[in-house]
Every structure is written in C-alpha cells, then in structure tokens.
Amino acid sequence: MSTLSLAVRDSNTMLRRNLLHMRRYPSMTFLLIGIPIIILLLFVYVFGGTLGAGLGPSGDRSQYANYVTPGILLITVVSAAQGTAISVAMDMTEGIIARFRTMSIFRPSVLTGHVLGSLIQTMLSLAAVTGVALLVGFRPTANPVEWLAAVGVLAMITFALTWLSVALGLVSDSVETASNLPMPLILLPFLGSGFVPTDSMPTAVRLFADYQPFTPVMETLRGLLLGTGIGNNGAIAVVWCAVISVVCFLWAKSLYNRNRTA
Amino acid sequence: MTSSMNPAIVATDLRKSYGDKVVLDGVDLMITEGTIFALLGPNGAGKTTTVQILSTLIKADGGTARVFGHDLAREPDAVRALIGVTGQFSAVDNLLTARENLTLMADLCHLGRAAGRRRIADLLDQFDLTEAAGKPVSTYSGGMRRRLDLAMTLVGEPRVIFLDEPTTGLDPRSRRAMWHIIRALVAEGVTILLTTQYLEEADQLADRVAFLDHGRLIAEGTPRELKRLIPGGHVVLQFADQEGLDSAARTLQTATRDDAALTLQVPSDGGVGSLRSLLDQLDRASISVAGLSVHTPDLDDVFLTLTGQPDTRASRPDHERAPTR
Numbered sequence: 001m002s003t004l005s006l007a008v009r010d011s012n013t014m015l016r017r018n019l020l021h022m023r024r025y026p027s028m029t030f031l032l033i034g035i036p037i038i039i040l041l042l043f044v045y046v047f048g049g050t051l052g053a054g055l056g057p058s059g060d061r062s063q064y065a066n067y068v069t070p071g072i073l074l075i076t077v078v079s080a081a082q083g084t085a086i087s088v089a090m091d092m093t094e095g096i097i098a099r100f101r102t103m104s105i106f107r108p109s110v111l112t113g114h115v116l117g118s119l120i121q122t123m124l125s126l127a128a129v130t131g132v133a134l135l136v137g138f139r140p141t142a143n144p145v146e147w148l149a150a151v152g153v154l155a156m157i158t159f160a161l162t163w164l165s166v167a168l169g170l171v172s173d174s175v176e177t178a179s180n181l182p183m184p185l186i187l188l189p190f191l192g193s194g195f196v197p198t199d200s201m202p203t204a205v206r207l208f209a210d211y212q213p214f215t216p217v218m219e220t221l222r223g224l225l226l227g228t229g230i231g232n233n234g235a236i237a238v239v240w241c242a243v244i245s246v247v248c249f250l251w252a253k254s255l256y257n258r259n260r261t262a
Numbered sequence: 263m264t265s266s267m268n269p270a271i272v273a274t275d276l277r278k279s280y281g282d283k284v285v286l287d288g289v290d291l292m293i294t295e296g297t298i299f300a301l302l303g304p305n306g307a308g309k310t311t312t313v314q315i316l317s318t319l320i321k322a323d324g325g326t327a328r329v330f331g332h333d334l335a336r337e338p339d340a341v342r343a344l345i346g347v348t349g350q351f352s353a354v355d356n357l358l359t360a361r362e363n364l365t366l367m368a369d370l371c372h373l374g375r376a377a378g379r380r381r382i383a384d385l386l387d388q389f390d391l392t393e394a395a396g397k398p399v400s401t402y403s404g405g406m407r408r409r410l411d412l413a414m415t416l417v418g419e420p421r422v423i424f425l426d427e428p429t430t431g432l433d434p435r436s437r438r439a440m441w442h443i444i445r446a447l448v449a450e451g452v453t454i455l456l457t458t459q460y461l462e463e464a465d466q467l468a469d470r471v472a473f474l475d476h477g478r479l480i481a482e483g484t485p486r487e488l489k490r491l492i493p494g495g496h497v498v499l500q501f502a503d504q505e506g507l508d509s510a511a512r513t514l515q516t517a518t519r520d521d522a523a524l525t526l527q528v529p530s531d532g533g534v535g536s537l538r539s540l541l542d543q544l545d546r547a548s549i550s551v552a553g554l555s556v557h558t559p560d561l562d563d564v565f566l567t568l569t570g571q572p573d574t575r576a577s578r579p580d581h582e583r584a585p586t587r
C-alpha cells in the first residue's frame with residue numbers, strides 16, 4: 001500500500017476512534033462550547049451598551065453584537081484547542097498508545113486522528129456559537145460565497161491552532177499542564193481587534209494587537225460576514241495559518257517520535 | 263508445528279541505560295521459530311526493557327537484534343508487521359468496548375470489513391468475551407482486560423508474539439486458560455517470547471528458559487537443564503514430640519533439625535519416588551510423623567543459587583562483580 005493511502009486509511013481509523021470518544025463522553029464538548037457562549041452573553045448584555053457606544057456615534061448594543069462575534073468565534077476555536085491539548089495529554093497516558101507504536105501503521109495517525117476529530121468538534125462548536133450569536137443580535141450581511149469563505153478561514157485557523165495544541169498536549173508532562181499551556185491563547189482575541197478596535201489602545205499594546213496573528217483573521221471574518229474592508233488581512237491570515245500549521249505539525253511529530261518510553 | 267530450526271529472534275549484546283543506571287548489560291538471545299522462550303527475572307531485572315526493545319517501542323543503546331532477518335533499527339516497520347505485543351501494562355482503550363477495541367485493531371491491520379468481522383467474532387468467542395463485548399472496557403475485571411489485551415494482539419495474526427507477564431494478577435483458573443491459549447498459538451507455529459516471575463509457568467510452557475538478573479542473562483537452557491542447577495528443594499517433617507524428632511534425626515543423617523519447632527528439614531527433589539522412600543525409611547524405624555510439607559525450589563532459590571546474595575549488588579549495578587568464582 002502506498003504511503004499516502006496508508007496515511008489516509010489509518011488517520012481515518014484514528015478519527016473514528018476519537019469521534020467515538022467524543023460521542024461517548026460529550027461533557028467536554030459542552031464545556032468547550034459553553035465558555036464562548038458565556039463570554040458572548042457577558043459582552044453583549046453587560047458591556048455591550050457602553051462598548052457599542054464607543055464604536056461610533058450610532059453605536060449601540062446591537063451593533064456591538066455584530067462587532068464582537070468574529071472575536072467570539074476565535075474564542076470558540078481557542079477553547080476547543082484547549083480541549084484538544086487536554087485530550088492529547090490524556091491519551092498519551094493510555095496504554096494503548098504503546099500498542100500503536102509497535103504496530104505497522106502510519107505513525108502520525110494517532111495525531112492526525114486527534115486533529116481531524118478536533119476540527120470536526122470545533123466546526124460544530126462554531127455552528128452552535130454562531131446560532132447563539134444570531135439570537136442575540138448578530139446580523140451578518142454575507143452572501144453564500146462569503147459564508148463559505150468565512151467557514152474556510154475558520155477551518156484554517158482551527159487547523160493551525162489544533163496542531164499547536166496537539167504539540168502542547170505532547171510536550172506537557174501532565175494533564176494539568178496541558179490544560180494550562182494553551183490558556184494565554186484565550187487572551188489573543190482581547191489583545192487584538194476582537195472586542196474593541198485596536199486604535200483605541202495605547203501604542204505598545206496596539207502594535208502587538210496589529211501584528212499578532214488573530215487580528216488579521218478577525219478582520220477577514222468581519223469583512224466577509226459584515227462587509228467591512230478586508231485589505232491585505234486575508235493574505236496575512238492565510239500566511240499566518242500556514243506557518244503555524246507547518247511548524248506545529250513538525251514540532252508535534254518530533255515530540256511524538258521522541259517520547260518513546262510511554 | 264514446523265520442525266524447522268529457523269531463528270525467529272536473534273539479539274546480540276543488547277545494552278540500555280537510563281542515566282547512570284545500567285538496565286541491560288549485554289543480553290544475547292536466540293529464539294527458534296515455533297517455540298516458547300521464557301525470560302525469568304525478579305522485579306527490575308530488565309524483562310520489560312528487553313521486550314520493549316525487541317518490539318521496537320524503545321531503542322537500545324547498543325547491540326543489534328533481528329526478527330526473521332529484519333534489523334530492528336533499520337527496518338522497524340518490517341518488524342512491526344510481523345510481531346504482536348501484549349505488554350505488562352494493559353494496552354486497551356478504556357473508553358471503548360471490547361468489540362470497538364478489536365474493530366480498531368482490525369482496521370489498523372487493514373483486514374477489510376467482512377474478514378475483520380469474522381476475525382473479531384472468532385476472537386470474542388475464543389476469549390470468552392462475547393457476552394461483555396458491548397460493555398466499556400473500564401467496567402471489566404483484570405482477567406477480562408488481560409484476555410482482551412491478548413485478543414487485540416492476535417487480530418493481525420502475528421508470527422512473533424511478546425507477552426510481558428501475561429498471567430500476573432490472574433486467578434489460577436484464568437492462568438490455566440491463558441496457558442492453554444499460549445500452547446494453542448505455538449501449535450499453530452507462532453513464536454512466543456514471554457516474561458514471567460513464576461518458575462512454574464516457565465516450566466509448564468517454555469521450550470527454553472533464560473534467567474535475567476540486573477540486566478544480564480545468568481543462565482539459559484531447557485527447564486530440565488536449569489532445574490539441575492537449583493538445589494534448595496526439601497521436605498519438612500513435623501513431629502509431635504522431642505522423642506520423635508530425636509529418633510528421626512538419628513535415622514536421617516542429612517537432615518537439619520529445628521528443636522524449637524520440632525521439625526526436620528530433609529533435602530529432596532520433592533518427587534513421589536523420593537517421598538515414598540523417605541516415608542518407608544521412617545516407617546521401618548517406627549517413627550510417626552505428625553505432618554509433612556514439600557518445598558519445591560522457587561525463584562528465590564534460583565537467584566540465591568545463581569547470584570549469591572542478590573541484594574548486595576543491587577544498589578551498585580555499575581560496579582563489576584569481584585571475580586570470586
């Protein structure tokens with residue numbers, strides 16, 4: 001069998017294993033969807049009035065719901081990534097991993113199975129969170145093509161962050177560490193254009209906010225869903241996601257191959 | 263069984279250290295196809311490490327090994343396609359059911375749907391797991407889990423199987439069932455390397471036995487050959503009074519007496535013949551025995567005999583033994 005078809009086949013088998021895990025123990029999925037929804041409700045109904053007024057002369061709560069949704073979608077991605085790191089770290093403590101290592105299979109399939117599983121899990125979470133956003137006043141103007149592109153952008157950033165969290169899960173010596181390591185990621189939408197426009201920030205913070213990877217992704221989403229200007233943010237987002245994916249894939253792969261005494 | 267003398271596993275001078283601790287200190291193995299080879303040793307001897315190296319789970323620091331001619335370091339995937347491993351610690355997916363675990367293995371072995379299903383049904387049946395097949399493994403008893411573990415190893419019909427302490431923690435009935443399964447595998451021509459802490463198990467199953475101690479093979483041979491190396495078998499005679507003990511001690515010159523316990527310890531291989539002649543001897547002298555127990559040599563005896571004091575060396579494995587022999 002060719003390496004590619006072996007890779008596809010074994011990754012698919014491992015994906016089925018991870019989907020079974022998720023289906024049988026859905027509490028983690030619900031927890032991960034719950035976090036972004038709570039933040040969404042908090043920001044729309046508690047801070048939304050004031051923050052909406054800051055958006056411009058006609059700004060109000062409903063306009064803020066539009067503004068904040070792309071940031072919330074990224075919070076959803078990050079929250080799911082944290083779950084991935086936890087489940088990878090937990091999986092590595094399972095005896096069956098040693099069995100996989102002694103089998104003639106596509107070696108990284110344990111990891112690709114996690115990535116594909118998390119990708120599906122995250123896309124479902126994103127759909128749920130978008131549904132709630134629509135209920136609280138999110139009014140996208142996107143046509144079907146723009147929707148498709150937005151889904152593509154979300155899949156891209158999810159793919160990148162999932163590889164990152166797989167690597168973080170592998171590098172952790174315990175499940176607690178795996179749960180803590182991705183924590184800083186949840187700050188990135190805040191330290192970017194997710195909750196307030198970056199030009200309202202002091203210079204040092206603004207520079208960070210303008211040049212970190214989440215901002216171009218959120219600006220692209222905003223443009224696609226709400227018709228604001230995208231500029232070169234789309235291209236920058238693609239490059240960021242590609243770089244993160246490749247680097248973290250290589251990192252995760254070498255971590256998995258190195259950890260041979262599990 | 264094939265009567266060929268093909269070597270299934272050949273290992274030369276395997277070495278492994280963790281930091282300063284030498285775990286394997288030059289281990290050589292030759293295992294013939296279609297036979298059972300038992301690796302015996304106390305805790306920490308390096309049994310699991312040997313299995314982990316030979317099953318491509320970890321790399322040796324030195325030495326070479328081949329499985330059916332495939333070099334472990336250069337062609338690990340060719341080796342993996344031939345072997346099956348049931349490790350010391352359970353290697354099942356606890357979140358899944360037995361059937362799902364086996365299906366996972368069938369898929370990873372690329373068995374195909376129909377063939378996979380047949381194989382799974384056969385294995386569930388053979389390992390007495392059909393009834394529990396739909397329950398999550400986390401609810402299984404230790405014995406069931408062990409059986410599933412082995413069943414998962416067998417899905418891909420490996421030609422070489424590594425079993426690391428397959429019966430530790432099993433009750434006597436389950437242990438016998440496991441022995442039965444192992445014998446059936448070898449009858450089909452499979453080669454088995456098993457580790458155990460029980461001399462009896464090696465005796466029951468193995469064609470050849472090797473003793474591993476502090477990372478070295480200190481003896482190797484057939485069970486019969488090795489048992490000749492091991493004295494320490496004896497019979498303990500219990501007497502009702504001092505008088506009985508005294509007269510028995512006079513009759514049996516080779517015995518050691520324990521006056522406080524009113525017992526006499528007589529060297530013996532524990533066989534029926536020697537027991538009968540011992541009792542005949544006491545009968546002729548009209549000595550009545552209150553009780554009798556047979557002590558067959560166990561692993562302790564082996565290690566005491568082969569290594570002298572096992573504990574003194576344990577703390578400093580990096581120091582060479584003084585050449586006292």
Ligand SMILES: Nc1ncnc2c1ncn2[C@@H]1O[C@H](COP(=O)(O)OP(=O)(O)OP(=O)(O)O)[C@@H](O)[C@H]1O
Nearest residue numbers: 261280285303304305306307308309310311312350
């Ligand atoms: N990953 C590791 N890091 C450090 N030391 C290790 C590691 N694995 C094994 N050892 C050490 O190597 C020695 C041999 O271990 P091994 O597990 O091979 O023994 P064993 O014969 O299988 O013992 P047991 O009967 O307890 O299973 C032990 O002293 C153990 O502490």
Ligand SMILES: [Mg+2]
Nearest residue numbers: 309310311350
């Ligand atoms: Mg062991």
